[in-house]
Amino acid sequence: MQTITTVAELRRELAKACSAGKRVGLVPTMGYLHDGHLALVEASRAQCDVTVVSIFVNPTQFGPNEDLSSYPRDFVRDEKLCRDAGVEIVFAPGAQEVYPAQFETFVEPGELAKPLCGAFRPGHFRGVATVVCKLFNMVHPDVVFFGQKDFQQCAVVRRMATDLNLPIKIVTVPTVREPDGLAMSSRNRHLSKEERRRAVAIGRGLFAAAEEFRAGVREVEKLIAIAERQLETVDRLQYLELVDGDTLKRAESPLRFPAALCVAAYVGSTRLIDNVLLGLPTP
Amino acid sequence: MQTITTVAELRRELAKACSAGKRVGLVPTMGYLHDGHLALVEASRAQCDVTVVSIFVNPTQFGPNEDLSSYPRDFVRDEKLCRDAGVEIVFAPGAQEVYPAQFETFVEPGELAKPLCGAFRPGHFRGVATVVCKLFNMVHPDVVFFGQKDFQQCAVVRRMATDLNLPIKIVTVPTVREPDGLAMSSRNRHLSKEERRRAVAIGRGLFAAAEEFRAGVREVEKLIAIAERQLETVDRLQYLELVDGDTLKRAESPLRFPAALCVAAYVGSTRLIDNVLLGLPTP
Numbered sequence A, B: 001m002q003t004i005t006t007v008a009e010l011r012r013e014l015a016k017a018c019s020a021g022k023r024v025g026l027v028p029t030m031g032y033l034h035d036g037h038l039a040l041v042e043a044s045r046a047q048c049d050v051t052v053v054s055i056f057v058n059p060t061q062f063g064p065n066e067d068l069s070s071y072p073r074d075f076v077r078d079e080k081l082c083r084d085a086g087v088e089i090v091f092a093p094g095a096q097e098v099y100p101a102q103f104e105t106f107v108e109p110g111e112l113a114k115p116l117c118g119a120f121r122p123g124h125f126r127g128v129a130t131v132v133c134k135l136f137n138m139v140h141p142d143v144v145f146f147g148q149k150d151f152q153q154c155a156v157v158r159r160m161a162t163d164l165n166l167p168i169k170i171v172t173v174p175t176v177r178e179p180d181g182l183a184m185s186s187r188n189r190h191l192s193k194e195e196r197r198r199a200v201a202i203g204r205g206l207f208a209a210a211e212e213f214r215a216g217v218r219e220v221e222k223l224i225a226i227a228e229r230q231l232e233t234v235d236r237l238q239y240l241e242l243v244d245g246d247t248l249k250r251a252e253s254p255l256r257f258p259a260a261l262c263v264a265a266y267v268g269s270t271r272l273i274d275n276v277l278l279g280l281p282t283p
Helices: A007-019 A035-047 A075-085 A124-139 A151-163 A186-190 A193-214 A220-233 B007-019 B035-047 B075-085 B124-139 B151-163 B186-190 B193-214 B220-233
Strands: A002-004 A024-029 A050-055 A089-091 A106-108 A143-147 A169-173 A236-244 A259-267 A270-278 B002-004 B024-029 B050-055 B089-091 B106-108 B143-147 B169-173 B236-244 B259-267 B270-278
Touching (some): A002 A007, A007 A050, A024 A124, A035 A075, A035 A143, A035 A169, A050 A124, A106 A124, A143 A151, A151 A169, A186 A270, A220 A236, A220 A259, B007 B050, B007 B124, B035 B050, B035 B169, B050 B124, B106 B124, B124 B151, B151 B259, B186 B270, B193 B220, B193 B270, B220 B236
Parallel strands (some): A024 A050, B024 B050, B024 B143, B050 B089
Antiparallel strands (some): A106 B106, A236 A259, A259 A270, B236 B259
């Protein structure tokens, strides 16, 4: 495994892979890797010849009052996890390499970036779309792997790739969860023991609604109410919405699918997001 | 020569060129070709094995009260000019091919897009940056050729390519002029005979200032005043500015170079732009 920190060196290495006709998979991450990331690596290794894991805590997707500085980092551990998982290249550029002083061009997503997290994190998906577009152009991957947990991110990135004619296959990998159902997230490490116990409510709420859906319930308000009941133990519910899985607009009753029940909630001072798909997953 | 109208077919053709190790040049145009465009084609043919001329009147770079519908078009003539010039591929997509119904992701330039034309054409460079980014991703050219006449466009596109890590060489080709100095432009065809005579003032103003510059004058106000005197015969001067050639910010006396003297003026109802570089051209 190689660790590379500059775009120039990354391109040199990948040019070799490209001219050897190898299929390149990219797993974009902000590091502090967990089993969710490793599921993306596994999917890439199954479909590609070379797997690149990028590790970059992207400043442009954090708001001024968000947790950029406290976002968990452990590069040595991340490198070891990647090596053990069979990754060929870890790409870990510094902030100056990605955003040199004169940087000023952004990729601006549209309607898909407005609801859900977009309503509470202005500029977040602009930062995501920009850095992902840059990574796509740095790596030129054949396939990119994202986690279903970041549902809206998947939708925004898919649309960005289509709209900007980036000929890249985007694969969404199911959310990996702790045994009690909590979605894996680097931010889980911020939870105290007591908060960690209460955080289980998020997954429980989603699963309870999904079960009712499987039992035939198609009324939007009813499904939301079922999830909401479980979510009483979180400290602040930022949003809990049932949306059309393609447009991310609020779903109407009777529910058509694919739909997604999406939640963002604070447990203590940690903001967690999660979602379940109802009906067929979006492609 | 082939004329191609879909991205899928374009990619199939260019994949052949790519796997044969051929160097691909792109000349992005809005059609109604003139000798300025043909100079770009010539430059591409000198540097590349395959030249793609895109012909697309890009709706997203026109404002609601601008001349999208009256922009001159003559595709049959354009095709013949390209064939005679030795172009390999004319790419002429329809608006639906470039902007399908769900399109919503834009490339948003920064400070370089704000002065000069950007101040008078809100959204113009967003449209330019977006369509050029899309064309780059459709064609994957090694080199792209733009005309110096569109000075600010060159600056915005260069920065976009750097900022989004598009590994493309961007070449700016000197402005081609009519014998009397009027810069070639598709919009010149809108000029009446009388307007055409008066339009010569634009080039004359720029050249007069450039001559004073060569004679050693470095005071910004003086250089502008010299150009302004010639420009009295235009119907409306939209801007006449001497800017730093790299930042496009207003230049200060004594002038440092590279600098650019840039003008936008109406002759009748036709808006024309032009510029001269003072000192070394920007790379």
